[in-house]
Amino acid sequence: MSNPGNTGPKSVINTFNVIAGAIIVMGLVITVLRFTKGLGAVTNLDDNNPWGIWIGFDLLCGVALAAGGYTTSAACYIFGLKRFHSAVRPAILTAFLGYALVVFALQYDLGRPWRLPYPIFYQQGTTSLLFEVGLCVMLYLTVLFIEFTPAMFEWLGMKKLRAVVVKLTLALTIFGVVLSTLHQSSLGALYTIAPSKLHPLWYSPYLPVFFFVSSIAAGLSMVIFEGTLSHKKLHRMMDEEYLKHHDGVVLGFGKAASLVLFAYFAIKMIGLAYDNNWHYLTSGYGLWFMVEMIGFVVLPCFLFALGVREKNMSIIKKAAIITVLGIVLNRFNVSLVAFNYHLPSSERYFPTLMEIGISIFVVTLGVVIFRFITTRMPIFFEHPDYKGEH
């Protein structure tokens, strides 16, 4: 992650701004194309492949990687692990931005984006798992926003409002966990309706459970990963309190991630056994499945455990990166690679450069906003007026 040539903070900002600026301009150009020429003009989507990377990456991965919000706040406020407190604010902020961008990115994919409120306010398709996803994401986005506001109120010096919101912490956290459980698993459940389209190694009636459990691993790993990144780039914004607890958070989350990955591996195997799908393992898809399972579940699980035992931060951080990549790989496999596996390769989907461009654009927006907020509001440090008061 080191940027050769970037020595002082000044030059980092310049390089960063130039690149980010270029990406944003590109994004805007594609945006205009998308909304004047239609989906067909910018994407490779077709009648057989109605969902591409805007769903596979922006939605599925976006939501999974934003799981750090509920895992961290649950660990801190519900399980009472106060030493993770310093990690809560960055995690909540990341989650809030993550979800906001998921919804933003969805606007590109929807045929008539301005009707997005329809399923909730106009006519409810309650038999649809997508309805559940939509409802939960909307509510959770609201919860995350409220959970984020204390930092903003501190920044703006609005003490009374801040006090009100802080009192709601526990209720908000529980509500957030409920909503996250529901929509994280529903994203997997979306695919339970299409057993004939998703390869049997990835299709399972347990898909909702797989998605939920892996989202916990993703959330924990993202907190570690994102903490590491921020450490490099935003060190100046962190106070002693945050830095003092940082290693403890990494160790604790690493340990949890190891356990969760182990559990995930176990239930994946149970899933295989339940459908008796072992014989597929020898096929080409089987090999790919093994790559995912061994390389991105078993390996990081082992590395996390090793890192925790040896108290070796760098191993834990590597394991976190592998897990994050693994989640992306898994969501890609379910939504794109193993989806429509029965079609001849000429009818399979591969994204256009413009589709990838929009995804990069969205991620860049996220990073820019994250920097804007963390360099101003008390995210990595405690506001002097509210020290030790959380």
Place this chain on the structure above:
Amino acid sequence: MLRRTFLGMLGTACVGASIPGVASASKEFNGYPGSKGVLFDATRCIGCRKCEEACNKVNELPAPDKKYDDLTVLDTKRRTDAKTLTVVNKYKSAKGPLFRKSQCNHCLEPACASACFVKAFKKLPNGAVVYDESVCVGCRYCMVACPFEIPAYEYDEPLTPRVMKCTMCAPRLAEGKLPGCVEGCPKEALVFGERDELLKIARKRIERNPDRYIDHIYGEKEMGGTSWLYLSGVPFSEIGMREDLGTKSAPELTAGALASVPMVAGLWPALLGGIYAVSKRKDKVAEEEKKEAVANAIAQASSQAEKTLSEALTKADVANKRQIEVEVKKAVEEALTPKEEQEENSEEES
């Protein structure tokens, strides 16, 4: 202990809920009584594309790239798209070329309808599955869900894209007319009627000509049953139809996941609240223990201190006793002399 119970419950909540059919809403649904359907007989179809032409006309769809009497079109595999609601494909078989028409199968429990989050799809009592573009958000989940790969989308429409699929000519049915394709077929490869009747007809054809047909009516059970039914002389997979779809309807497939929603919403807050209470209590106990420990330590420390003090005092006592005695004596003696004087003074005063 509590944590373990909680994990156990989490397991049951998630796993139990996601086993298909556990809490499913599906008492078996066999379609609306008297609902209509179409029987397609692949042994009669000659691939003339008249049905395609009729469909194009009655639905007022844009003109095709190649005329309908151009049969070279059949050499490439096609699927339904936004401008073509039905297509006929040609398949090579041991019995010579075979043709199969495809269009929406008008499932009894349509995956598209169950997937749509604004209820844009509806199964009508007459059997047709229709789509309402005035609410469609354009998420295309219906296309993901349909096992027969039927719904198509107007990808080139920037502002008002629609999902396009066969409607069984619902508007024509309402006028008492036949679906366009059925009317256009010169070979009676398509028969329109009540689904129950069609099943009887199909069974009779198989019985009378066991050599001509394989013993299976496609659509009777597939994906919970469809209003469109198929007969064929070769295994259906040879005319491009999937035989691995199973008989579970879409609602059955997703019932487990949906049923888990109230479970999670009901159990989670209580469980999490419980865990919170436990961890709080743990904190409190820890706090109390800490206080006690501190108190103990202080007590111990102070008794220790006292002991040392008294020891020191005794030691000092012994060592200094004599000197003290001497000193005291001296002091007393010194004190006594002026005391007498003082006493005298005080007596005077009083």
